[in-house]
Amino acid sequence: MSSAPLVFITGASSGIGQALARRYHQAGWRLALVARRGAEVEAWARSEGIPPERCTVYPADVRDLDAIAGAGRACIEAQGLPDVVIANAGISLGIDTAIFEDLEVMRRTYETNNLGMAATFQPFITPMRQRGSGRLVGIASVAGIRGLPGHGAYCSSKAAVISYLESLRGELHGSGVRVVTVLPGYIATPLTAANRYSMPFLMQPDAFADRAFDTIAAGRSYRVIPWQMGVVAKLMRALPNVVFDRLLVGRERKHRAGE
Template identity: 75%
Template sequence: MSSSLPGPDAQPPLVFITGASSGIGQALAARYARAGWRLALVARRADDMAAWAARQGLDATRCRVYPADVADTASIVAAGRACLAHQGVPEVVIANAGISVGMDTAIAEDLAVMERTLAVNNLGMAATFHPFVAPMRERGRGRLVGIASVAAIRGLPGHGAYCASKAAVVAYCESLRGELRGTGVAVVTLLPGYVDTPLTRENRYPMPFLMTADAFAERAMTAIAAGASYRVIPWQMGVVAKLLRGLPNAVFDRLLAGRPRKHRAGQGQTPG
Protein backbone atom coordinates (compact mmCIF):
# COMPACT_ATOMS: atom_id res chain seq x y z
CA MET A 1 0.00 0.00 0.00
CA SER A 2 1.29 3.43 -0.93
CA SER A 3 0.63 6.58 1.08
CA SER A 4 -0.04 8.42 -2.20
CA LEU A 5 -3.52 9.01 -3.56
CA PRO A 6 -5.24 6.86 -6.18
CA GLY A 7 -6.17 8.11 -9.66
CA PRO A 8 -8.43 11.15 -10.23
CA ASP A 9 -11.60 9.07 -10.63
CA ALA A 10 -11.10 7.03 -7.46
CA GLN A 11 -12.34 8.01 -4.02
CA PRO A 12 -9.54 9.11 -1.67
CA PRO A 13 -8.49 6.42 0.80
CA LEU A 14 -9.87 6.44 4.34
CA VAL A 15 -8.00 6.28 7.65
CA PHE A 16 -9.72 5.60 10.99
CA ILE A 17 -7.87 7.00 14.03
CA THR A 18 -8.74 6.75 17.72
CA GLY A 19 -7.50 9.25 20.30
CA ALA A 20 -7.41 11.88 17.57
CA SER A 21 -8.11 14.95 19.71
CA SER A 22 -4.50 15.58 20.77
CA GLY A 23 -0.90 14.43 20.66
CA ILE A 24 0.11 11.62 18.33
CA GLY A 25 -3.45 10.98 17.16
CA GLN A 26 -4.01 14.55 16.05
CA ALA A 27 -0.61 14.70 14.38
CA LEU A 28 -1.42 11.53 12.45
CA ALA A 29 -4.79 12.96 11.42
CA ALA A 30 -3.11 16.14 10.17
CA ARG A 31 -0.48 14.20 8.24
CA TYR A 32 -3.04 11.99 6.49
CA ALA A 33 -5.20 15.03 5.76
CA ARG A 34 -2.24 16.76 4.08
CA ALA A 35 -1.80 13.66 1.93
CA GLY A 36 -5.42 14.00 0.79
CA TRP A 37 -6.90 11.08 2.70
CA ARG A 38 -10.41 11.03 4.10
CA LEU A 39 -10.54 10.91 7.89
CA ALA A 40 -12.66 9.02 10.39
CA LEU A 41 -11.68 10.43 13.77
CA VAL A 42 -12.65 9.05 17.16
CA ALA A 43 -12.39 11.04 20.38
CA ARG A 44 -14.16 11.47 23.68
CA ARG A 45 -14.04 15.23 23.12
CA ALA A 46 -15.95 15.16 19.84
CA ASP A 47 -16.73 18.90 19.85
CA ASP A 48 -13.04 19.75 20.14
CA MET A 49 -12.28 17.30 17.36
CA ALA A 50 -14.94 18.79 15.09
CA ALA A 51 -13.61 22.30 15.77
CA TRP A 52 -10.10 21.14 14.87
CA ALA A 53 -11.35 19.63 11.60
CA ALA A 54 -13.13 22.89 10.74
CA ARG A 55 -9.92 24.85 11.35
CA GLN A 56 -8.13 22.51 8.94
CA GLY A 57 -10.73 23.25 6.28
CA LEU A 58 -11.99 19.65 6.30
CA ASP A 59 -15.65 19.41 5.34
CA ALA A 60 -18.00 16.44 5.79
CA THR A 61 -16.79 14.84 2.57
CA ARG A 62 -13.25 14.70 3.95
CA CYS A 63 -13.75 14.14 7.65
CA ARG A 64 -16.28 12.67 10.07
CA VAL A 65 -15.98 12.65 13.84
CA TYR A 66 -17.30 9.76 15.94
CA PRO A 67 -17.67 10.35 19.69
CA ALA A 68 -16.63 7.31 21.70
CA ASP A 69 -14.83 6.24 24.86
CA VAL A 70 -12.32 3.56 23.98
CA ALA A 71 -12.65 2.17 27.51
CA ASP A 72 -16.29 1.37 26.69
CA THR A 73 -16.29 -1.63 24.33
CA ALA A 74 -19.81 -1.02 23.03
CA SER A 75 -18.98 2.64 22.39
CA ILE A 76 -15.89 2.06 20.27
CA VAL A 77 -17.44 -0.87 18.37
CA ALA A 78 -20.42 1.36 17.56
CA ALA A 79 -18.05 4.06 16.27
CA GLY A 80 -16.38 1.54 13.96
CA ARG A 81 -19.70 0.32 12.63
CA ALA A 82 -20.85 3.88 12.06
CA CYS A 83 -17.69 4.52 10.05
CA LEU A 84 -18.41 1.48 7.89
CA ALA A 85 -21.97 2.66 7.33
CA HIS A 86 -21.14 6.29 6.52
CA GLN A 87 -17.68 6.18 4.94
CA GLY A 88 -16.95 2.59 3.98
CA VAL A 89 -14.06 0.28 4.80
CA PRO A 90 -10.87 2.14 5.74
CA GLU A 91 -7.52 1.35 4.20
CA VAL A 92 -5.86 2.01 7.56
CA VAL A 93 -7.16 1.70 11.13
CA ILE A 94 -4.91 3.21 13.80
CA ALA A 95 -5.66 2.20 17.40
CA ASN A 96 -3.86 5.11 19.00
CA ALA A 97 -6.00 6.02 22.02
CA GLY A 98 -4.20 5.30 25.27
CA ILE A 99 -3.56 6.49 28.78
CA SER A 100 -0.36 6.65 30.79
CA VAL A 101 -0.66 7.09 34.54
CA GLY A 102 1.74 5.98 37.26
CA MET A 103 0.66 3.47 39.86
CA ASP A 104 1.77 1.98 43.17
CA THR A 105 0.57 -1.55 43.84
CA ALA A 106 0.69 -0.89 47.59
CA ILE A 107 -2.07 1.72 47.23
CA ALA A 108 -5.51 0.14 46.87
CA GLU A 109 -7.05 2.82 44.67
CA ASP A 110 -4.27 2.38 42.13
CA LEU A 111 -5.67 -1.03 41.25
CA ALA A 112 -8.48 0.89 39.54
CA VAL A 113 -5.81 2.82 37.60
CA MET A 114 -4.45 -0.46 36.28
CA GLU A 115 -7.94 -1.69 35.45
CA ARG A 116 -8.70 1.39 33.35
CA THR A 117 -5.28 1.39 31.71
CA LEU A 118 -5.74 -2.18 30.52
CA ALA A 119 -9.33 -1.43 29.47
CA VAL A 120 -8.24 1.49 27.27
CA ASN A 121 -4.85 0.32 26.01
CA ASN A 122 -5.67 -3.35 25.42
CA LEU A 123 -9.35 -4.20 25.29
CA GLY A 124 -9.96 -0.84 23.63
CA MET A 125 -7.49 -1.73 20.88
CA ALA A 126 -9.16 -5.08 20.17
CA ALA A 127 -12.57 -3.39 20.15
CA THR A 128 -11.22 -0.76 17.74
CA PHE A 129 -10.03 -3.41 15.28
CA HIS A 130 -13.03 -5.73 15.69
CA PRO A 131 -15.54 -4.08 13.28
CA PHE A 132 -12.96 -3.87 10.49
CA VAL A 133 -11.34 -7.31 10.51
CA ALA A 134 -14.04 -9.15 8.54
CA PRO A 135 -14.63 -6.36 5.94
CA MET A 136 -10.89 -5.92 5.35
CA ARG A 137 -10.37 -9.66 5.08
CA GLU A 138 -13.25 -9.92 2.60
CA ARG A 139 -11.80 -7.06 0.55
CA GLY A 140 -8.33 -8.62 0.72
CA ARG A 141 -6.35 -5.63 1.95
CA GLY A 142 -5.92 -3.14 4.77
CA ARG A 143 -3.68 -2.09 7.64
CA LEU A 144 -4.46 -2.50 11.33
CA VAL A 145 -2.03 -0.37 13.31
CA GLY A 146 -1.44 -0.78 17.04
CA ILE A 147 0.41 1.99 18.87
CA ALA A 148 2.57 0.42 21.56
CA SER A 149 5.61 2.06 23.21
CA VAL A 150 9.26 1.39 23.97
CA ALA A 151 7.94 1.05 27.53
CA ALA A 152 6.85 -2.40 26.37
CA ILE A 153 10.48 -3.57 26.31
CA ARG A 154 11.20 -3.59 30.07
CA GLY A 155 9.21 -2.82 33.18
CA LEU A 156 9.92 0.57 34.74
CA PRO A 157 9.32 1.37 38.43
CA GLY A 158 6.04 3.21 38.92
CA HIS A 159 4.95 2.36 35.37
CA GLY A 160 3.54 -1.09 36.08
CA ALA A 161 0.15 -0.55 34.45
CA TYR A 162 1.51 1.26 31.41
CA CYS A 163 4.45 -1.06 30.74
CA ALA A 164 2.25 -4.14 31.17
CA SER A 165 -0.37 -2.73 28.82
CA LYS A 166 2.12 -1.83 26.10
CA ALA A 167 3.89 -5.19 26.33
CA ALA A 168 0.44 -6.71 25.89
CA VAL A 169 -0.13 -4.53 22.80
CA VAL A 170 3.01 -5.98 21.20
CA ALA A 171 1.99 -9.56 21.98
CA TYR A 172 -1.62 -9.00 20.90
CA CYS A 173 -0.64 -7.45 17.57
CA GLU A 174 1.79 -10.29 16.93
CA SER A 175 -0.99 -12.79 17.56
CA LEU A 176 -3.37 -10.90 15.30
CA ARG A 177 -0.73 -10.70 12.59
CA GLY A 178 -0.48 -14.48 12.59
CA GLU A 179 -4.26 -14.86 12.44
CA LEU A 180 -4.47 -12.59 9.38
CA ARG A 181 -1.44 -13.93 7.53
CA GLY A 182 -2.30 -14.60 3.90
CA THR A 183 -5.47 -12.49 3.90
CA GLY A 184 -3.91 -9.30 2.55
CA VAL A 185 -4.56 -7.52 5.85
CA ALA A 186 -1.34 -6.38 7.53
CA VAL A 187 -0.89 -5.73 11.23
CA VAL A 188 1.60 -2.97 12.02
CA THR A 189 3.01 -2.48 15.51
CA LEU A 190 4.57 0.93 16.18
CA LEU A 191 6.62 1.63 19.30
CA PRO A 192 7.11 5.37 19.84
CA GLY A 193 9.97 6.53 21.97
CA TYR A 194 9.53 9.82 23.80
CA VAL A 195 7.16 12.11 21.91
CA ASP A 196 6.36 15.66 23.01
CA THR A 197 2.65 15.37 23.92
CA PRO A 198 0.45 16.22 26.91
CA LEU A 199 1.19 12.68 28.18
CA THR A 200 4.93 13.32 28.47
CA ARG A 201 5.37 17.00 29.31
CA GLU A 202 5.16 16.50 33.05
CA ASN A 203 7.44 13.46 33.21
CA ARG A 204 10.01 13.86 35.95
CA TYR A 205 12.89 12.01 34.28
CA PRO A 206 15.13 12.48 31.23
CA MET A 207 13.57 11.68 27.84
CA PRO A 208 16.33 10.89 25.34
CA PHE A 209 15.68 11.39 21.62
CA LEU A 210 12.50 13.36 22.36
CA MET A 211 10.70 14.08 19.10
CA THR A 212 7.72 16.18 18.08
CA ALA A 213 4.37 14.55 17.38
CA ASP A 214 4.58 15.80 13.77
CA ALA A 215 7.97 14.13 13.28
CA PHE A 216 6.60 10.89 14.69
CA ALA A 217 3.55 11.07 12.42
CA GLU A 218 5.73 11.50 9.34
CA ARG A 219 7.80 8.40 10.13
CA ALA A 220 4.77 6.44 11.25
CA MET A 221 2.95 7.06 7.98
CA THR A 222 5.98 5.74 6.07
CA ALA A 223 6.12 2.62 8.24
CA ILE A 224 2.38 2.01 7.83
CA ALA A 225 2.55 2.40 4.06
CA ALA A 226 5.41 -0.11 3.99
CA GLY A 227 3.40 -2.58 6.06
CA ALA A 228 6.19 -2.83 8.65
CA SER A 229 5.29 -5.53 11.15
CA TYR A 230 7.26 -3.88 13.99
CA ARG A 231 8.92 -0.49 14.06
CA VAL A 232 10.48 1.57 16.86
CA ILE A 233 10.36 5.32 16.19
CA PRO A 234 12.88 6.95 16.29
CA TRP A 235 15.35 4.22 15.37
CA GLN A 236 17.78 5.41 18.03
CA MET A 237 15.30 4.33 20.71
CA GLY A 238 15.19 0.95 19.04
CA VAL A 239 18.91 0.57 19.65
CA VAL A 240 18.49 1.67 23.27
CA ALA A 241 15.60 -0.75 23.73
CA LYS A 242 17.65 -3.68 22.42
CA LEU A 243 20.51 -2.79 24.75
CA LEU A 244 18.16 -2.57 27.75
CA ARG A 245 16.52 -5.87 26.82
CA GLY A 246 19.90 -7.58 26.85
CA LEU A 247 21.00 -6.26 30.25
CA PRO A 248 21.08 -8.76 33.13
CA ASN A 249 18.36 -8.00 35.67
CA ALA A 250 20.84 -7.00 38.36
CA VAL A 251 22.48 -4.43 36.07
CA PHE A 252 19.12 -3.13 34.84
CA ASP A 253 17.85 -2.73 38.42
CA ARG A 254 20.95 -0.78 39.47
CA LEU A 255 20.66 1.44 36.41
CA LEU A 256 17.11 2.45 37.35
CA ALA A 257 17.74 2.83 41.08
CA GLY A 258 16.57 6.26 42.24
CA ARG A 259 14.94 7.12 38.91
CA PRO A 260 11.90 9.39 39.47
CA ARG A 261 8.62 7.57 39.02
CA LYS A 262 5.75 8.54 36.80
CA HIS A 263 3.05 10.74 38.33
CA ARG A 264 0.23 8.85 39.93
CA ALA A 265 -3.37 9.94 39.20
CA GLY A 266 -3.98 13.42 40.57
CA GLN A 267 -0.27 14.27 40.82
CA GLY A 268 -0.01 16.32 37.65
CA GLN A 269 -0.21 13.83 34.81
CA THR A 270 -3.21 14.07 32.54
CA PRO A 271 -4.57 10.91 30.92
CA GLY A 272 -4.95 11.08 27.14
Protein backbone atom coordinates in the same frame (compact mmCIF):
# COMPACT_ATOMS: atom_id res chain seq x y z
CA MET B 1 -18.57 7.97 -2.24
CA SER B 2 -15.10 9.50 -2.72
CA SER B 3 -12.39 7.30 -4.17
CA ALA B 4 -9.79 8.82 -1.80
CA PRO B 5 -8.46 6.29 0.72
CA LEU B 6 -9.88 6.32 4.24
CA VAL B 7 -8.10 6.15 7.62
CA PHE B 8 -9.83 5.48 10.96
CA ILE B 9 -7.94 6.88 13.99
CA THR B 10 -8.79 6.65 17.68
CA GLY B 11 -7.51 9.10 20.28
CA ALA B 12 -7.66 11.87 17.68
CA SER B 13 -8.23 14.82 20.03
CA SER B 14 -4.55 15.51 20.78
CA GLY B 15 -0.96 14.36 20.55
CA ILE B 16 -0.05 11.49 18.26
CA GLY B 17 -3.62 10.90 17.05
CA GLN B 18 -4.05 14.50 15.99
CA ALA B 19 -0.65 14.58 14.28
CA LEU B 20 -1.48 11.41 12.37
CA ALA B 21 -4.83 12.87 11.28
CA ARG B 22 -3.06 15.98 9.99
CA ARG B 23 -0.48 13.88 8.11
CA TYR B 24 -3.10 11.71 6.43
CA HIS B 25 -5.17 14.75 5.47
CA GLN B 26 -2.08 16.34 3.90
CA ALA B 27 -1.63 13.15 1.87
CA GLY B 28 -5.18 13.44 0.49
CA TRP B 29 -6.88 10.80 2.64
CA ARG B 30 -10.39 10.99 4.07
CA LEU B 31 -10.57 10.89 7.85
CA ALA B 32 -12.70 8.97 10.34
CA LEU B 33 -11.70 10.31 13.74
CA VAL B 34 -12.70 8.90 17.11
CA ALA B 35 -12.37 10.65 20.47
CA ARG B 36 -14.29 11.08 23.70
CA ARG B 37 -14.32 14.85 23.07
CA GLY B 38 -15.93 14.84 19.64
CA ALA B 39 -16.72 18.56 19.60
CA GLU B 40 -13.05 19.40 20.16
CA VAL B 41 -12.01 17.24 17.22
CA GLU B 42 -14.60 18.87 14.97
CA ALA B 43 -13.34 22.31 16.01
CA TRP B 44 -9.75 21.25 15.33
CA ALA B 45 -10.69 19.92 11.88
CA ARG B 46 -12.32 23.25 11.02
CA SER B 47 -9.24 25.13 12.23
CA GLU B 48 -7.09 22.95 9.95
CA GLY B 49 -9.31 23.77 6.98
CA ILE B 50 -10.44 20.16 6.57
CA PRO B 51 -13.78 20.19 4.70
CA PRO B 52 -16.66 18.28 6.36
CA GLU B 53 -16.95 15.87 3.41
CA ARG B 54 -13.34 14.76 4.07
CA CYS B 55 -13.70 14.20 7.80
CA THR B 56 -16.29 12.51 10.01
CA VAL B 57 -15.98 12.47 13.79
CA TYR B 58 -17.35 9.61 15.89
CA PRO B 59 -17.56 10.46 19.60
CA ALA B 60 -16.76 7.34 21.61
CA ASP B 61 -14.75 6.18 24.62
CA VAL B 62 -12.65 3.12 23.76
CA ARG B 63 -13.33 1.76 27.25
CA ASP B 64 -16.99 1.41 26.22
CA LEU B 65 -16.79 -1.67 24.00
CA ASP B 66 -20.25 -1.17 22.51
CA ALA B 67 -19.49 2.48 21.73
CA ILE B 68 -16.13 1.94 20.03
CA ALA B 69 -17.27 -1.12 18.06
CA GLY B 70 -20.39 0.86 17.12
CA ALA B 71 -18.22 3.71 15.87
CA GLY B 72 -16.40 1.27 13.61
CA ARG B 73 -19.65 -0.08 12.17
CA ALA B 74 -20.98 3.45 11.70
CA CYS B 75 -17.82 4.37 9.82
CA ILE B 76 -18.23 1.44 7.43
CA GLU B 77 -21.85 2.37 6.79
CA ALA B 78 -21.25 6.11 6.33
CA GLN B 79 -17.81 6.27 4.72
CA GLY B 80 -16.97 2.77 3.59
CA LEU B 81 -14.40 0.26 4.77
CA PRO B 82 -11.16 2.01 5.81
CA ASP B 83 -7.86 1.22 4.19
CA VAL B 84 -6.02 1.87 7.47
CA VAL B 85 -7.25 1.58 11.07
CA ILE B 86 -4.99 3.10 13.74
CA ALA B 87 -5.70 2.15 17.36
CA ASN B 88 -3.93 5.03 19.03
CA ALA B 89 -6.06 5.88 22.08
CA GLY B 90 -4.14 5.31 25.28
CA ILE B 91 -3.46 6.60 28.78
CA SER B 92 -0.30 6.72 30.88
CA LEU B 93 -0.72 6.97 34.66
CA GLY B 94 1.65 5.98 37.41
CA ILE B 95 0.62 3.53 40.10
CA ASP B 96 1.83 2.25 43.45
CA THR B 97 0.68 -1.32 44.00
CA ALA B 98 0.82 -0.76 47.77
CA ILE B 99 -2.10 1.67 47.42
CA PHE B 100 -5.44 -0.08 46.96
CA GLU B 101 -7.04 2.74 44.94
CA ASP B 102 -4.33 2.44 42.30
CA LEU B 103 -5.64 -0.99 41.31
CA GLU B 104 -8.55 0.86 39.69
CA VAL B 105 -6.03 2.96 37.75
CA MET B 106 -4.50 -0.28 36.51
CA ARG B 107 -7.93 -1.57 35.45
CA ARG B 108 -8.63 1.69 33.62
CA THR B 109 -5.27 1.50 31.85
CA TYR B 110 -5.88 -2.05 30.60
CA GLU B 111 -9.43 -1.23 29.54
CA THR B 112 -8.15 1.71 27.49
CA ASN B 113 -4.84 0.46 26.12
CA ASN B 114 -5.69 -3.21 25.57
CA LEU B 115 -9.41 -3.98 25.42
CA GLY B 116 -9.98 -0.67 23.66
CA MET B 117 -7.50 -1.62 20.95
CA ALA B 118 -9.10 -5.01 20.32
CA ALA B 119 -12.57 -3.44 20.22
CA THR B 120 -11.28 -0.83 17.76
CA PHE B 121 -10.10 -3.51 15.34
CA GLN B 122 -13.02 -5.94 15.79
CA PRO B 123 -15.57 -4.45 13.32
CA PHE B 124 -13.00 -4.24 10.53
CA ILE B 125 -11.33 -7.65 10.58
CA THR B 126 -13.95 -9.73 8.75
CA PRO B 127 -14.69 -7.18 5.99
CA MET B 128 -10.96 -6.52 5.48
CA ARG B 129 -10.37 -10.27 5.15
CA GLN B 130 -13.17 -10.48 2.63
CA ARG B 131 -11.70 -7.59 0.66
CA GLY B 132 -8.21 -9.06 0.95
CA SER B 133 -6.48 -5.84 2.02
CA GLY B 134 -6.06 -3.34 4.83
CA ARG B 135 -3.77 -2.17 7.59
CA LEU B 136 -4.47 -2.62 11.30
CA VAL B 137 -2.04 -0.40 13.19
CA GLY B 138 -1.46 -0.55 16.94
CA ILE B 139 0.40 2.20 18.76
CA ALA B 140 2.50 0.45 21.39
CA SER B 141 5.48 2.05 23.19
CA VAL B 142 9.15 1.52 23.94
CA ALA B 143 7.90 1.40 27.54
CA GLY B 144 6.57 -2.07 26.71
CA ILE B 145 10.14 -3.42 26.40
CA ARG B 146 11.12 -3.27 30.09
CA GLY B 147 9.28 -2.26 33.25
CA LEU B 148 10.01 1.12 34.83
CA PRO B 149 9.44 2.29 38.43
CA GLY B 150 5.92 3.54 39.08
CA HIS B 151 5.00 2.62 35.53
CA GLY B 152 3.73 -0.91 36.15
CA ALA B 153 0.30 -0.36 34.60
CA TYR B 154 1.49 1.43 31.47
CA CYS B 155 4.57 -0.71 30.80
CA SER B 156 2.67 -3.96 31.25
CA SER B 157 -0.23 -2.72 29.10
CA LYS B 158 2.13 -1.80 26.27
CA ALA B 159 3.99 -5.11 26.58
CA ALA B 160 0.58 -6.75 26.17
CA VAL B 161 -0.12 -4.57 23.12
CA ILE B 162 3.09 -5.81 21.48
CA SER B 163 2.21 -9.47 22.14
CA TYR B 164 -1.42 -8.99 21.12
CA LEU B 165 -0.45 -7.45 17.78
CA GLU B 166 2.04 -10.24 17.18
CA SER B 167 -0.73 -12.78 17.76
CA LEU B 168 -3.10 -10.89 15.47
CA ARG B 169 -0.42 -10.69 12.78
CA GLY B 170 -0.13 -14.47 12.85
CA GLU B 171 -3.89 -14.91 12.68
CA LEU B 172 -4.17 -12.66 9.61
CA HIS B 173 -1.12 -13.98 7.78
CA GLY B 174 -1.92 -14.62 4.13
CA SER B 175 -5.23 -12.72 4.26
CA GLY B 176 -3.89 -9.54 2.68
CA VAL B 177 -4.47 -7.65 5.94
CA ARG B 178 -1.25 -6.31 7.43
CA VAL B 179 -0.78 -5.76 11.17
CA VAL B 180 1.67 -2.97 11.99
CA THR B 181 3.18 -2.42 15.44
CA VAL B 182 4.52 1.10 16.00
CA LEU B 183 6.52 1.79 19.16
CA PRO B 184 6.97 5.51 19.86
CA GLY B 185 9.82 6.62 22.05
CA TYR B 186 9.33 9.88 23.90
CA ILE B 187 6.96 12.14 21.94
CA ALA B 188 6.17 15.69 23.10
CA THR B 189 2.45 15.24 23.84
CA PRO B 190 0.13 15.87 26.81
CA LEU B 191 0.83 12.24 27.78
CA THR B 192 4.52 12.96 28.45
CA ALA B 193 4.30 16.63 29.50
CA ALA B 194 4.16 15.86 33.22
CA ASN B 195 6.99 13.31 33.25
CA ARG B 196 9.58 14.21 35.88
CA TYR B 197 12.48 12.19 34.47
CA SER B 198 14.74 12.68 31.47
CA MET B 199 13.29 11.79 28.06
CA PRO B 200 16.12 11.12 25.59
CA PHE B 201 15.53 11.72 21.87
CA LEU B 202 12.27 13.59 22.58
CA MET B 203 10.42 13.94 19.28
CA GLN B 204 7.73 16.36 18.06
CA PRO B 205 4.37 14.77 17.11
CA ASP B 206 4.43 15.88 13.47
CA ALA B 207 7.91 14.44 12.95
CA PHE B 208 6.71 11.17 14.48
CA ALA B 209 3.62 11.18 12.23
CA ASP B 210 5.77 11.53 9.11
CA ARG B 211 7.77 8.43 9.99
CA ALA B 212 4.72 6.47 11.13
CA PHE B 213 2.92 7.30 7.87
CA ASP B 214 5.80 5.82 5.85
CA THR B 215 5.99 2.75 8.11
CA ILE B 216 2.26 2.06 7.72
CA ALA B 217 2.35 2.58 3.96
CA ALA B 218 5.19 0.05 3.69
CA GLY B 219 3.26 -2.46 5.81
CA ARG B 220 6.22 -3.00 8.13
CA SER B 221 5.37 -5.36 10.95
CA TYR B 222 7.33 -3.58 13.71
CA ARG B 223 9.12 -0.26 14.04
CA VAL B 224 10.45 1.88 16.87
CA ILE B 225 10.30 5.65 16.23
CA PRO B 226 12.71 7.43 16.44
CA TRP B 227 15.35 4.93 15.39
CA GLN B 228 17.68 5.99 18.21
CA MET B 229 15.15 4.68 20.71
CA GLY B 230 15.12 1.44 18.74
CA VAL B 231 18.80 1.05 19.53
CA VAL B 232 18.11 1.86 23.19
CA ALA B 233 15.25 -0.67 23.22
CA LYS B 234 17.48 -3.46 21.86
CA LEU B 235 20.12 -2.70 24.49
CA MET B 236 17.52 -2.62 27.27
CA ARG B 237 16.11 -5.96 26.16
CA ALA B 238 19.56 -7.53 26.14
CA LEU B 239 20.66 -6.32 29.59
CA PRO B 240 20.78 -8.91 32.39
CA ASN B 241 18.36 -8.11 35.20
CA VAL B 242 21.15 -7.31 37.66
CA VAL B 243 22.52 -4.64 35.32
CA PHE B 244 19.10 -3.25 34.38
CA ASP B 245 18.06 -3.02 38.04
CA ARG B 246 21.26 -1.15 38.91
CA LEU B 247 20.56 1.40 36.16
CA LEU B 248 17.17 2.17 37.72
CA VAL B 249 18.57 3.05 41.13
CA GLY B 250 17.63 6.65 41.90
CA ARG B 251 15.40 7.04 38.86
CA GLU B 252 12.29 9.15 39.51
CA ARG B 253 9.07 7.15 39.61
CA LYS B 254 6.24 7.89 37.23
CA HIS B 255 3.90 10.20 39.13
CA ARG B 256 0.67 8.68 40.36
CA ALA B 257 -2.72 9.86 39.09
CA GLY B 258 -3.60 13.09 40.86
CA GLU B 259 -0.06 13.90 41.97
